[in-house]
Amino acid sequence: MDDNVEQSDPVAVLEGQVWALAAVVATLRETGTGSLEEALAADPVRTAVLEAAGVVRRDGEKVIAASVLQLGPAAANVASARLSSMRQAVAAAGGEAVPGWDAQGDDVLVDQGRASAGTGHALATRVVPALSGLADRLALPGSRVLDIGTGTAALALALAQDLPHVHVTGIDYLERAVRLARRELDTAGPGPADRVEVRHQDAVDLRERDLYDLVWLPAPFLSQDVLDACLPHVAAALTAGGWLVAGTNAAPREPLLAAVAEWTAARNGGSALTSHRMSRALGDLGFQDLRRIPTVPGGPVLVAGRRPDRAASASHHADER
Structure with missing residues (x-):
């Protein structure tokens, strides 16, 4: 043999x-x-x-x-993300055919949520100070952050822990995730959790204007149709000079990883949007100071853009006319 x-x-x-x-x-x-x-x-x-x-x-x-x-303390968050992916792979192998996050078990949602806590801490401690004027805005009492697709609110809670003056609003289209988020916030006890609210809402239904100084948008968890529909509303919800930070997929070089990214996005009702495509979409909406921010090797790439202030926006539209 x-x-x-x-x-x-x-x-x-x-x-x-x-x-x-x-x-x-x-x-x-x-x-x-x-x-x-x-x-x-x-x-x-x-x-x-x-x-x-x-x-x-x-x-x-x-x-x-x-x-x-x-990865030091961040290792547990990365482990949760990988474990969530493995649980989903096992479900796919077992023949579970219903796509979307609403088909995932609570354990998958909780694992994914715990993984996002590391992203929240990184946003607060590394990304916010690097974006012009944002740290000063978020140091003011009453400053507001919107967490789209909040899941179990782990990212929202991490932001509240690291940014002691902000109020964080988390929205999610999945009602079960919102129930889990409220349970997690209750478990966290008083303190930063008091400055986090979660509500059952689809991003396409966002209609608030000029309210948030920072919006977090996890693009891989939203379908392309939802992204196209919600981005103009997200832009309008930002204050003038406020920042949108979007998580996007790194473009896989290996054909296998690219194919897996498309499959998992389709199964979960999400997208395999790359940082280049997100940058173009934000540019078309008039965002300025666009930048791409790598995270860990092979991890997501953040795309950040600043909504122009009123004077700059008016000047831009006048030039177009």
Whole structure:
């Protein structure tokens, strides 16, 4: 018997990659509550899988990990995101054919929500200070942030924790997610959670004007039709000079990853919108100071744009005439 038969079977290789991903997720979860060194030492056989997958390598007695494992406190959030994706893959393999987030179990929604907490902290501590005038706006009592597709409100709560003067409104079209969000906020207790409100609302029905200083828009979780319909309303809901920050997919270079991105977007009722397409859409709406902000390697790319103030907007329309 040829010893290389199994190794040449692409399905067997894919199955091995699933287990390698499981090893990564398990290690990340343990890193979130301890140290990477402890997680690697705790299960040498699992670490051997990581080594075979190229995620870690040995230099003598020392084990050197790839950057994906060197995330510190953010490791638990990344683990939750990967775990959510794996749960969805298992559901697809089991024949669950109903698309959309409303078909996902509570455990998937909670995992995805916990993953978004890291995005909220990154927005508050790294992105907000980098956007002109935004930190000053959000330091004022009564400043407001809109979290579209709030899910279980983990991102909204993270923003409230890091930005002590803001009031965060989270909206979601999925009523069950809003119920889970209210439960999570109740569990969080008094404090920042008091400055977070959630409501059952579709982004296309947003009609508030000149209210929010910052809007977070997770584009991969919205369909292309919803994005096209809601973006003008989102722009109108911003204060003059306010910022929209949109999460977008990194454009996969590998054909397999590109195909998977399209499949998962279709199953979940979302989109595989890239940062370049989002930038064009915001430019068409008159947003200024457009910029793309990478996150972790292979992770989402943030697209930020500033709504022009009234004088600049009036001048722009006069020039067009």
